[in-house]
Amino acid sequence: MSVLSITFHTTESISKEWDLYLESDLHQMVENLIDAEKYILSEVESEMIAEGKNTNLLLIFADEEKRQDFVEIEFTNITERILNKFGENVMIFKTYLNPKKSRF
Template sequence: MSVISITFHTVESENHKWDLFVENDLPQLVDNLFEVEKYILSEVDSEMIMEGKNTNLLLVFQDEEKREDFRQIELKNITEIVEKKFGENVMVFTTLLNPLKINL
């Protein structure tokens, strides 16, 4: 199993537009990803966020090869779609998670 975490930070002025994107467009993009076995799309609730909001997409892959394929192709496509629609108002951060122990 291989995992990647993608966090989208949205400036406060774009919250409504982002919420519509998360509700309507982002799930369709993720559902069409062949490499992804499972995913969790979450709104991040944190005291560390002073303005705007964070949304997290946790993607689970069968192995590191499928995760790397996703990073090379699909992640770039998703990032381009977000940048085209929101410009610099939504920042995309990725984190590779390498499980040490799994109990799902």
């Protein structure tokens, strides 16, 4: 099992547009991912966020090779689409999670 966390930080000025994009385009892109076995798309609640909001996409892959394939191809495509639509109003952070122990 291999896990990737992608966080999208959006400014308040695009919150309505981001919510619509999240519900339609982004959700559909995630549903169509072949390499990801499972996913969780979440709004992030945090006391540390004073401005804007964060959305997180947690992707679970069968192995590191599938995760790396995703990062090299699909992550690049998703990032380009979002940046073309929203520009600097969305920052995207990817985090590789390497489970030591798990129970699903």
